[in-house]
Structures are given as structure tokens and as C-alpha cells.
Amino acid sequence: MKVFNFYAGPAILPEEVFKKASEAVLRYTKTGLSILEISHRSSEFVEIMEEAQSLAKDLLNVPEGYEVLFLQGGASTQFLMTAMNLVGKGVPAGFIDTGSWSSKAIKEARLFGEIEVLASSKEANYSYIPKDFHIPENLKYVHLTSNNTIFGTQFHDFPRTSAPLVADMSSDIFSRPIDVSRFGLLYAGAQKNMGPAGTTVVIVRDEFVQDPVREVPTMMNYTTHIAKSSMFNTPPVFAVYVSLLTLQWVKNSGGVVEIDKKNKVKADLLYETIDNSSLFYGPVRKEDRSRMNVVFLIRDERLSNSFLQACEDAGCIGVKGHRSVGGYRASIYNAMSPEGVERLSSVIQEFDQTHG
Amino acid sequence: MKVFNFYAGPAILPEEVFKKASEAVLRYTKTGLSILEISHRSSEFVEIMEEAQSLAKDLLNVPEGYEVLFLQGGASTQFLMTAMNLVGKGVPAGFIDTGSWSSKAIKEARLFGEIEVLASSKEANYSYIPKDFHIPENLKYVHLTSNNTIFGTQFHDFPRTSAPLVADMSSDIFSRPIDVSRFGLLYAGAQKNMGPAGTTVVIVRDEFVQDPVREVPTMMNYTTHIAKSSMFNTPPVFAVYVSLLTLQWVKNSGGVVEIDKKNKVKADLLYETIDNSSLFYGPVRKEDRSRMNVVFLIRDERLSNSFLQACEDAGCIGVKGHRSVGGYRASIYNAMSPEGVERLSSVIQEFDQTHG
Numbered sequence: 001m002k003v004f005n006f007y008a009g010p011a012i013l014p015e016e017v018f019k020k021a022s023e024a025v026l027r028y029t030k031t032g033l034s035i036l037e038i039s040h041r042s043s044e045f046v047e048i049m050e051e052a053q054s055l056a057k058d059l060l061n062v063p064e065g066y067e068v069l070f071l072q073g074g075a076s077t078q079f080l081m082t083a084m085n086l087v088g089k090g091v092p093a094g095f096i097d098t099g100s101w102s103s104k105a106i107k108e109a110r111l112f113g114e115i116e117v118l119a120s121s122k123e124a125n126y127s128y129i130p131k132d133f134h135i136p137e138n139l140k141y142v143h144l145t146s147n148n149t150i151f152g153t154q155f156h157d158f159p160r161t162s163a164p165l166v167a168d169m170s171s172d173i174f175s176r177p178i179d180v181s182r183f184g185l186l187y188a189g190a191q192k193n194m195g196p197a198g199t200t201v202v203i204v205r206d207e208f209v210q211d212p213v214r215e216v217p218t219m220m221n222y223t224t225h226i227a228k229s230s231m232f233n234t235p236p237v238f239a240v241y242v243s244l245l246t247l248q249w250v251k252n253s254g255g256v257v258e259i260d261k262k263n264k265v266k267a268d269l270l271y272e273t274i275d276n277s278s279l280f281y282g283p284v285r286k287e288d289r290s291r292m293n294v295v296f297l298i299r300d301e302r303l304s305n306s307f308l309q310a311c312e313d314a315g316c317i318g319v320k321g322h323r324s325v326g327g328y329r330a331s332i333y334n335a336m337s338p339e340g341v342e343r344l345s346s347v348i349q350e351f352d353q354t355h356g
Numbered sequence: 357m358k359v360f361n362f363y364a365g366p367a368i369l370p371e372e373v374f375k376k377a378s379e380a381v382l383r384y385t386k387t388g389l390s391i392l393e394i395s396h397r398s399s400e401f402v403e404i405m406e407e408a409q410s411l412a413k414d415l416l417n418v419p420e421g422y423e424v425l426f427l428q429g430g431a432s433t434q435f436l437m438t439a440m441n442l443v444g445k446g447v448p449a450g451f452i453d454t455g456s457w458s459s460k461a462i463k464e465a466r467l468f469g470e471i472e473v474l475a476s477s478k479e480a481n482y483s484y485i486p487k488d489f490h491i492p493e494n495l496k497y498v499h500l501t502s503n504n505t506i507f508g509t510q511f512h513d514f515p516r517t518s519a520p521l522v523a524d525m526s527s528d529i530f531s532r533p534i535d536v537s538r539f540g541l542l543y544a545g546a547q548k549n550m551g552p553a554g555t556t557v558v559i560v561r562d563e564f565v566q567d568p569v570r571e572v573p574t575m576m577n578y579t580t581h582i583a584k585s586s587m588f589n590t591p592p593v594f595a596v597y598v599s600l601l602t603l604q605w606v607k608n609s610g611g612v613v614e615i616d617k618k619n620k621v622k623a624d625l626l627y628e629t630i631d632n633s634s635l636f637y638g639p640v641r642k643e644d645r646s647r648m649n650v651v652f653l654i655r656d657e658r659l660s661n662s663f664l665q666a667c668e669d670a671g672c673i674g675v676k677g678h679r680s681v682g683g684y685r686a687s688i689y690n691a692m693s694p695e696g697v698e699r700l701s702s703v704i705q706e707f708d709q710t711h712g
Contacts, residue, residue, distance in 0.1 A: 003388055005389055007393070009395070010394060010396060010590065011393060013393055017392075018381055022378045025377050033673075037363070037366060037369055038363070039365070039366060072433075072592075077428075080575055080576065104574075107574070189590060197591065197593045197594070217464055218460075218464060232432070234545060234547055237552065238594060
């Protein structure tokens with residue numbers, strides 16, 4: 001039986017990416033070297049890096065004046081790196097708090113200077129995306145988490161601001177078109193829609209980071225990595241290569257416009273099934289539901305584990321919810337096939353008919 | 357013809373590591389998931405991380421009170437992380453300057469407080485390891501680069517200091533036994549003897565980093581990673597797994613004592629061949645020669661490229677020297693077989709007989 005991986009991340013990637021990556025580990029260069037043993041200064045790797053950068057620009061329609069960087073350390077490192085470069089005294093940065101990841105970004109930024117939390121949905125256990133709140137003028141930037149993997153919320157529209165947006169897009173980058181020109185900087189740990197754990201993509205407007213507010217250590221300074229096209233030090237060669245393979249798959253699947261349509265169909269099916277059941281319900285406000293992480297709960301807690309067992313028996317694994325919400329979470333990133341979502345949908349329906 | 361990879365890094369790893377890693381990319385778990393798509397919280401990965409940490413401790417005979425961390429960002433990130441946690445006002449840190457990597461560590465540390473450069477071999481283009489210099493009492497630590505990949509020098513004995521040593525061991529970790537108890541902290545980018553690019557091992561005495569000299573951002577604080585056993589955020593899953601495979605190979609090869617003997621035999625053969633030639637010579641002082649990176653020059657520059665061609669024709673690739681030294685560099689890390697070194701040695705001999 002085919003198994004479907006609903007884990008939140010590191011997460012499912014396309015089958016053909018695994019195949020090509022596996023071959024490259026055995027043999028990549030003409031002379032027979034593995035992708036794991038080639039120099040990052042070799043023409044083979046320089047080509048991988050350049051193609052990954054250019055494909056990322058192509059897929060997201062990145063305007064002139066922006067750079068695509070492949071760094072290390074995950075979004076957690078970007079929380080401090082953005083603030084270290086941009087947050088000081090005088091001009092505060094604004095933050096929208098939609099749960100765990102936003103809160104961590106806020107915590108790091110506070111170490112460096114003035115910030116303002118503009119809005120938060122904490123009082124409702126982060127079950128919605130705040131809207132219609134006051135955004136002061138003259139902010140350095142406005143930070144948000146575009147999709148919250150834990151609570152299953154997603155910004156479907158980004159707030160209008162006079163300041164540039166800075167976004168953590170770890171869990172929905174390359175899942176839909178975005179207007180990059182509204183962002184000063186966006187970052188994403190690769191391990192959801194873009195590749196394996198081990199690299200972090202940063203898309204940044206050059207001008208936005210040209211004059212850090214303080215003296216910044218070399219590796220934490222965006223200008224270092226811009227000047228050297230992500231090759232100041234040894235990049236995570238394999239993670240960048242697998243990201244390139246994944247971006248090629250996105251391109252061959254019709255790009256982010258087509259991927260977005262497919263993601264919408266997948267998410268709609270799952271939410272409809274949940275809404276039509278008597279046993280299950282989604283805690284997130286309808287218009288803010290994530291198309292990446294479908295969070296749902298069960299009305300009869302005594303059936304909680306037997307539903308998880310039913311999922312596993314049907315080859316749907318990783319459906320257990322995060323401890324801060326409980327219940328279930330089905331992560332249906334780009335690489336999750338419609339077939340996988342249909343399978344899970346059937347499991348929900350059957351379980352509901354039997355026990356509801 | 358079998359090709360031998362003499363690149364300085366990312367570098368050669370054992371063939372069996374490539375085979376196992378390649379299989380794991382296709383299928384790793386019982387349910388058939390790839391190593392690239394499993395959660396870092398899964399029992400499968402937790403086991404990998406724990407085994408890698410415990411094997412590293414075992415191989416280097418790491419005493420009680422030390423932790424093994426698998427982080428990201430390379431030695432370049434450790435340059436700033438060590439200093440950010442440990443270098444402030446009042447108690448200076450001492451540095452031994454043996455070239456490029458030491459200089460970069462010094463540059464980052466200066467941003468954070470008082471440091472003293474205790475010795476340098478810069479005046480001789482870093483062709484030796486400084487010895488018999490004055491080391492003041494009351495230093496916070498003494499930092500050194502155990503092996504310099506560019507200049508081909510290596511500390512065969514570490515200086516006696518009252519302060520703990522801090523070492524960048526990127527290019528010779530797990531190549532020989534070391535007395536870890538003399539180090540407060542040591543770090544290494546994986547991409548030479550330990551694994552692929554993408555993870556950095558840190559071996560640290562808990563007490564040494566328990567009280568950072570300033571407020572340190574979460575990801576830059578060693579206590580964060582110690583408290584969470586390197587799982588505060590998503591670790592570079594695949595790079596840690598391939599490092600584990602490589603450490604298992606070291607263990608099965610007899611551990612670092614046996615590996616050290618083999619490395620000595622390989623290096624001796626190559627240096628003898630160079631010393632016995634009329635065309636080639638090594639610029640490094642004999643007692644400081646690296647057993648990892650054999651740097652050598654040619655007396656007749658007009659023959660420079662044809663020697664490189666002879667190497668390539670014989671399947672010895674990556675022998676070109678670093679631009680700061682010129683000439684040639686044969687990196688003969690743990691995974692380089694005696695056969696590869698014999699092949700290169702023959703090329704040198706034959707070229708010398710023909711052109712010398």
C-alpha cells in the first residue's frame with residue numbers, strides 16, 4: 001500500500017526529486033564523483049547555485065534589485081539576523097503575532113531595539129489572522145508569519161503598509177504567487193515546500209539591508225552573502241541541490257499559479273469533508289484557514305486515538321496535531337498528491353459514518 | 357579508471373557512505389519514507405542524532421561534562437558564536453595566527469571585546485606553526501586552528517596553557533586522537549573528514565559556556581543547543597545522518613588511533629616522494645607539515661600546468677593549490693585510500709624523472 005506523508009516538516013517532497021537526489025549521491029560529475037564530495041567552487045556546484053537562484057527568481061517573478069540567498073540556520077536564525085541588521089533605536093519595527101513562530105521572532109527582535117506588536121490573536125488561541133488593526137506610519141518594517149504550521153492559519157491577503165513587509169514564509173513559499181515588491185525581505189527554512197532541512201532561502205531587496213543599524217558580524221550581515229552570491233563560506237551543497245530539483249519540479253508542474261490552484265482544490269476537499277462531518281470540526285476562522293496545514297479536532301475525545309489508528313491503517317501518517325492545539329493536522333504541501341488527500345478524506349468520512 | 361578526489365573540501369568520503377546515503381534518500385523508514393522527508397521529531401531521526409553524538413564521544417574519548425552538538429553555519433559561524441558568548445571586557449582571549457582561518461576568527465572576535473594575538477607566522481607566509489612564544493596567565497581561552505588547509509600546516513602538539521583551548525578542527529577532526537579535556541570548546545565544519553557540507557560539530561564543556569558574557573540571541577547561545585540536544589530547531593537531518601555513517605566507518609576502521617597510523621603512512625609516502633624529487637619541494641617546515649593537506653611547489657614554473665595535466669590524466673583530481681600559496685595541494689583525508697596516494701606518488705616520480 002502506498003503511504004502518504006502528512007508530517008508538518010521536514011516534509012514530503014516529489015518522488016522524482018528523491019530519485020534524482022539518490023542518483024546524485026552515488027554519482028554526479030562526469031568523472032563519477034558524488035554530489036557529497038564535490039567542491040563548492042567546482043563548476044558543477046556553481047552551476048547548481050546559479051540555477052537555483054535564477055529559478056527561484058523566475059518562479060516568484062522577483063523584481064530587479066532583489067537577491068536570492070541560500071543560507072543556513074533556519075528561520076530561527078533569520079529571526080535574529082533580520083533584527084540585528086535592521087532593528088535599533090528610534091524607528092521601531094512592527095510585528096503581527098499569529099502564534100509560536102511570530103512570538104519567537106518578536107522575542108529575538110526585542111534584544112536589539114524598539115519593536116511594536118501591532119496585533120495578536122493570542123486571546124483566541126491564534127485561531128484567526130488579525131485584520132483591520134492600526135498600523136502606524138514610519139515603521140522600519142512590518143513582520144508577519146505568512147502561514148502558521150501549528151495553528152493552521154494563513155494570510156490570504158497581506159496587510160497594506162507604508163513600510164516594507166518582512167515575512168517568514170517557511171511553510172508556504174512557492175505554494176502560491178506573491179507580490180515580492182511589497183517585501184523588503186522574506187525567508188523560509190527549506191524543509192516544507194522547497195527542499196530538505198539544511199538550507200534557508202532569503203529573498204531580499206539589496207537596498208533594504210545595505211546599511212545595517214549596527215556593526216554586524218560577518219556571517220550575520222546580509223551584505224556579506226549578497227556580495228559573494230551565497231558563497232562566502234561553504235554552502236550546504238546537497239540541500240541546495242535538492243532544493244533546485246524541487247524548484248524544477250514546481251516549474252514543470254506549471255509554476256506557482258498552477259500549484260496554487262491544485263493546493264486550493266486539495267485544501268477545499270479536506271475542509272469540506274471536515275465541515276460535513278458530525279464528529280470533526282476546524283478551530284480556525286474559515287477565511288483564514290491554511291491551505292498547507294489543515295488543523296481539525298474531534299468532538300468526542302474518547303475516539304481520538306482510534307481515529308489516528310484508522311489514518312495509519314489507511315497509510316496516512318503524521319496526522320497527529322501539535323501539542324499546543326491537540327487534535328489532528330494534515331500537512332498537504334505542494335508535493336502531496338490529490339490521491340493522498342482523497343485517501344485521508346475517505347478515512348474521515350468512513351470514521352464519521354461509523355462513529356458519528 | 358578509478359578517479360581519486362584530492363579536493364580540499366567538501367571532500368572525499370568513504371564509498372560505503374555514499375551507497376548507504378543514496379539508499380536512504382530513496383527509502384529509510386520501515387514505512388518506506390525517504391530520509392529527506394522524515395520529521396526531526398520522529399523516532400528514526402532522534403535515534404540518528406543520539407547515535408551520532410554518542411559515537412563522536414566514544415571515538416574521541418570525550419570526558420564527562422562535555423556535550424556534542426550538531427549545528428549549522430560552518431566554522432565561519434563559530435568564529436562569531438564563540439566570541440559572542442565568551443569575549444568581553446577585562447579578560448582577553450588569546451589567538452594563534454596560522455593563516456586565513458585564524459585571521460577570520462580573530463577579525464570576528466575583535467568585534468566583541470579584548471583579544472591578544474599571541475603569535476603569528478604571517479611573516480613567512482604561514483609556512484610554520486609558531487612555538488615557544490609567551491602565553492600570559494588569565495586569558496579567557498587560547499584559540500587555534502589545528503590544521504590549516506590552505507598553507508598545509510598542522511599542530512602536532514598543542515601549546516600548554518593555563519586557559520582552556522578553543523580550536524577550529526574543521527580539517528582534522530576524527531583524523532587522530534586528541535585530549536579533549538584540554539579544550540573548552542572545539543568545532544569543525546563537517547565537510548572534510550566527518551561528512552558532507554551542511555553541519556558543524558561542536559564539542560563543548562558545559563561549564564565553559566554556561567554564563568555568556570552578554571545577552572546572546574537564542575540561536576547563538578550554546579546553552580540553547582545544549583538544553584535541547586541540538587534539536588532546538590530543525591537540524592540538518594541528512595547532513596547529520598551522513599556524518600553518522602562516516603563516524604561508523606571510522607569506528608569500523610579501528611577508530612582514530614588506527615586512522616591516525618594510516619594517515620601518517622599516507623602523508624609520509626607523499627612527502628618522501630616530494631623530498632626525493634628534484635623538481636618539487638614543500639614550503640612548510642618539516643615538523644609542522646599537515647597530514648591532511650600536502651602542499652608542494654614546482655621549481656620550474658613553466659612545467660606547472662603540464663604537471664596538473666599529468667595528475668588528471670592519471671585520475672588524480674583536485675590537486676591544484678590554493679591561490680594564496682600557488683603550486684599544488686593534495687588533500688588526503690581519512691577516506692583517501694593508500695592506493696590513491698600511491699597513484700599520485702607515482703605521477704610525481706614519473707614527472708620528475710621525465711622533466712627533472
